Structure formats: C-alpha cells, structure tokens
Amino acid sequence: MRETEEQADLRAVVRRFLAERADLTRVRTLMAGDGTVDQTVWKEITRGLGLVGLAVPELWGGAGRGLAEETVVLEEAGRALYGGPYLAASVLAPALLLEVGDEAACAAHLPAILAGDTLAVPVVTSGTGEWSAGGGDLTARADGTGGWTLGGVASHVVDASAADLLLVVAGTTDGPALFAVPTMGPGVTVTPQPGLDQTRGLARVELREAAGTRIGGRRVDTAVRELRDRAWVAVAAEQLGVASRCLELSVDYATTRQQFGGPIGRFQAVKHLCADMYLTVEAARSVVLYAERAIDELLPERTVGAAMARVWCSDAACRVAADTVQVHGGIGFTWESDVHLYFKRAEASALLFGDPDDAAEIVAAARLEETR
Template structure:
C-alpha cells in the first residue's frame, strides 16, 4: 500500500472546519478564561466540535455509532486544536480511552460504551500510568484481585487525562496473568479522583486511587493491546506538538515583521532570518514525520512502533525548539505572563514527556 504524501480534499475541509470553529469561539472566550474554568475545557466548543464535526466519532467504527473513518482524521483535528492550545477531552477520551476499548475490549463492551463517547455525551478517562508516572506494558500500580464475587482494584494511578470529572473510568491493572483492562463506576465506593496541577495549564490530569473498588473486567490479557496503545498515544501527541510548533513559528514571524529596530523590521536582519529558517525546517519535517506515523497507525502498519518512536522523538525536539525561539525572538514580552509564548513553551515541555520522552523513544529505535 502506497502512502499519499498529501491530504485529500475532504481532510483539508475537515481541518478548515475545525479551525473556523476554534477561531470563532476564541473571539467570544479566550484561552485563559477556559483554563481558569473548573471543567478545564470549553463545553460549548466541545459540543460544537463533536456535534457539528463529529471529532470524537471519526475513528469509531459505524457499528459502534461512529463515523467509520480512521485515526488519521482524528490526528488532523488534534493538530488544529494543538495550534490554538485548545483544551479538550479529545486526546484522553477520543483517542486514549477509545483506542483502549477498540484494541482490548469485547464487541459487546464496545457497543455499550463507545456510542456515547463518540457523540461526546460521555467523557472517558484511562488510568494507566503508575505512581512514578510511567505507562507500563506489564500492568500498573493498580492491582486486580478476585477474592470472591467479582474483581476488586487497589492501588493508584497518576497522570490520568481528564480523570477528575470523567463519566467513564477505564483502568489498566496488574492481574495474575499480566495486564488487564477494567471499567469502574465513576461513583464507586473506594474510588478517589484528585486533580493534579500540571506544568501545562491546558492539560488536565488527576491522580486516581482505588481502595478495594469493584470493577468489571473488559480484558484480562491486554498486554499486546497496550503495546499498540503506547504507540498510538505517542503518535496522537505529535499532532498537538506539530500544531503548536506551527503556531509558535507563525506568531514569531508575524512579530519579526511588525517589530522594528534601528528603523528596520526585525525580520530583515540576516541572523534572525537564519534562526527562523531553522525553525521552519524542523516544523515542516516534524509534520511529515507525524503524518507518516498517523498513516501507519490508521492502517495498523507493521512498522507502527518504529514510526511512532521516530515521530515522538523528532516532534518533541521540534516543538521545544520552536517554542524556545518564540520566547527569545519576542524579546522582553516573550517572558511575560500576558503573552502566549509562555503557554506554548509549557505545552512543548509537557508534551515532550507525555507518553515517553525523546530519549525513551530513541532507545526504541536504537536499543542500547
């Protein structure tokens, strides 16, 4: 199968539609007010993106109430949202939890849970990272036991995306046979969900603790699924990184054109031109690598693990480079709280560690 090095007309229209919605909503409500909101994202924008665009349904099969497209289309939506730093549950619920169900759960459980997630009516969270913040393929610091009637979970998980207010709580837990996927009622006795402050205020994490919590087993052998999920999650993060890097570059170029020094636009100075050109090269390369990995994920390509590792390593470095230059080339205003440069800088560093740092993914490419 040959990869198409370009978007179809429909995919371009999808990105344009999402971009228009985001820009229209930003005119009514700015990013900082959304961040300060208790929910952590704009409910009205989320409803528009899910109802008018069907963003959460794109990669869900039609038999489960979805659009029947692929994860590549979801990837493109994430890139647009990443450019505006738009807080949304799409990464946690529309990608991570949705893919966990599709990869590991039985068709009956998918039919029960996915339709409401696809419409955005219900937000799902996947508790996966252990207490040290690692996403492990052999289980987690949550342990499952079946001492009598049904399964019970004990332990804790960190870095749970949208975990504090999710309507569906999915849990990766260590079982006697490996790693299992479980569902827990959001109001279950013994379940505690605590919001966790994050470097990037546009991402909402929680620590979820389990004290002998009753659970429903969706899969008792999720190890192979987690290996795929790790790669798919990393690929999805690169979409946010490419979008953010592109906006950091665009805003920096606009500033250098408008700001003058010694009677000349800053952008006319050769040294600054070279720095911006370097950012452009890294951003364009990052987009190509990210799209290649998204294409591999959408088609379950045998080289998905390699493509995901390459994309996450490169895009993490590219976004950090673009955000760092954004701060420096904006001069004094670039380090102020009022300017968005600090938000892009924080997003770059937060996402560089989310689902594996560049060093971790480079070790996948070249094991030591």
C-alpha cells in the same frame, strides 16, 4: 504523502470552530478557574461536529476513518492550545476498547462515548506517571461474586478530572487486565494535579476497594502497547500544531516589530532563526504523516514510526517554542504574551506518556538491527 481534500476541509472546519469557540482568551479564562472542561464546547465537538470517534468503525457509530483524520483535529487543537479532553476521550479511550476487542464492552460503551453522553479516559500510567502496559501500581482481584475490586494509584492521568468512566489497566494474578470503573463509584478518588502546562488537565487517580467490570478480549498488555504507539503519534500531532503556530507568531512578530528604522525580520540572525524553525516544522509534519500512515495501514514498522514521531516532534516543539521566545525578546517572557503558553505546552508534552528517550531507544534498536 499529502493531505486529502476531505482532510483539508476537516482542518478548515476545526480551525474556524476553535477560533470562534475556544480561542486563547477562553483558554486563559479556563486556566484561571477550577480547570473544568467547557461542557458547551465539548458537546458541540461531540454532537455538533461529530469529531469524536473519527477512527471508530461505522458498526459502533463512528466515522470509519483513521488516525490520519484524528491527527488533523489534534494538530489544530495543539495550534489553539485547546484544553478539552479530545486526546484522552476521543482518541485513546475508543482505541483502547477496540484494541482489546471485547464486542460486548464496545456495544456498552462506544455509542455513549461517541454521543458525548459518557466521557471515558484510559488509566495506563503508574504512580509516578510512567506509561505501563502491565498495570503499573494498580491491582485487581476477584471478589468471589463475579465482580472485581481494584486498588492502587496512577498519576498524571490525562483529563481524569472530567471523566465519567475510567478504563483502568490493572494487574491480576493472570496478567494485566482492563476494567471499566465509574468515577462516581465508592473507593474512587480523582484529584487534579498541577502541572507546567496549565492548559491540559492532569489528575491522580486513587482506587481503594473500588468496584470494576472486567473487559475481556485479546491480551491487554499487547493492546496497551498498540495504544502507546497511537498515543505517541497523537501527541506528536499536537506538538506539530504547537510548533506550527509558534512559527506563525515568530514570523508575524518579526515582520511587525520595528527596530532601528525597520522590522527586526530584516536582520540576518532573525531570518536564519525563522528559516530553521520552518525546516523543523516541515520535517515534523513529514514524520507525523509517515507515522499515522504506518498505524492506519498496520505496517510492520508502525512502532518505530511512532517512536520517531515521539522523538522528533518532542524536540521540534521544544526547540521552536524556545526560539519563538527568543524572537519575541523580553515580551516573550511576560504573562500577557501567549508565547509562554506554547512554550509550556511544548515542554510538558515532551514528558507526557513517558520519556522521549524510551522512544529513542526503540528507533536506535531498529536501526542497529538493519545494519546486521
């Protein structure tokens, strides 16, 4: 499993763009502000580079590629600590619409999402922030006129503060269903939530008698489970980017920081630490490549592959980020150093969309089944 020439070109374009338009100086500026999305950069991503909808079929205006191309962008986004809504709005929201399979809804929403005219995010978490295929703490009821009214709370919704449209999974009398809810509509309150990772926007969504349009198609609980697999691999790709950049920072610091007449990288303890980090990063890369391929090719083991990526990359990012702090010594703990930003992203990402232990149970169950 190797990166294609097209994917390598895509990586180069995205890396150059983020370095020029969304570097860490800009990241820190946005952190110090009100947490809003840099709309200029986002419009360049959507309209200039066409990075939104890489996995959306050409029928709906997408590039007709797959998760493999999206993970290239996500890895670079993680490497740069890009805080824009690419994960939620470009990867997960279109995937949820496609998984549900309502052609009318796809026609109504996908072109605007891909053009950058609508910023849609999925709401698939409970009031405590756990991933929920059944609607969590959100419910919907028919209003008697053909419409629907929604109520309840969802927490830790990624990029909801920047959204124009919420794709809400809510429970109904006949099971979970998907609804399109405009954020500016009555009864919709979106409140930013502080988090350990200040580079990623999270919000609490509260619905009180909010009007929504039901999106039909296949069973929503099945679609949300498929979306969870994609979300785990997407976050794993970001975590790979974080770990990869931490390795680069560690090696650079170890070869330039002088102590006792030479670079600290000549000390065996530092050498071994960097070598272990390299092995961890490359193993994470292999896991992500396997998991994305399993989803793109609809392999039977795609859920297990996604769970493996979730477990390994969560641990890898946290371990490599922590080791990067150790390599940098005292300066690694300071606000002026960028190291702590990567450490916080790694730790927070490990808990995004649920506990990695849930994914570990899926992997363990699959391995036990193989032994029977």
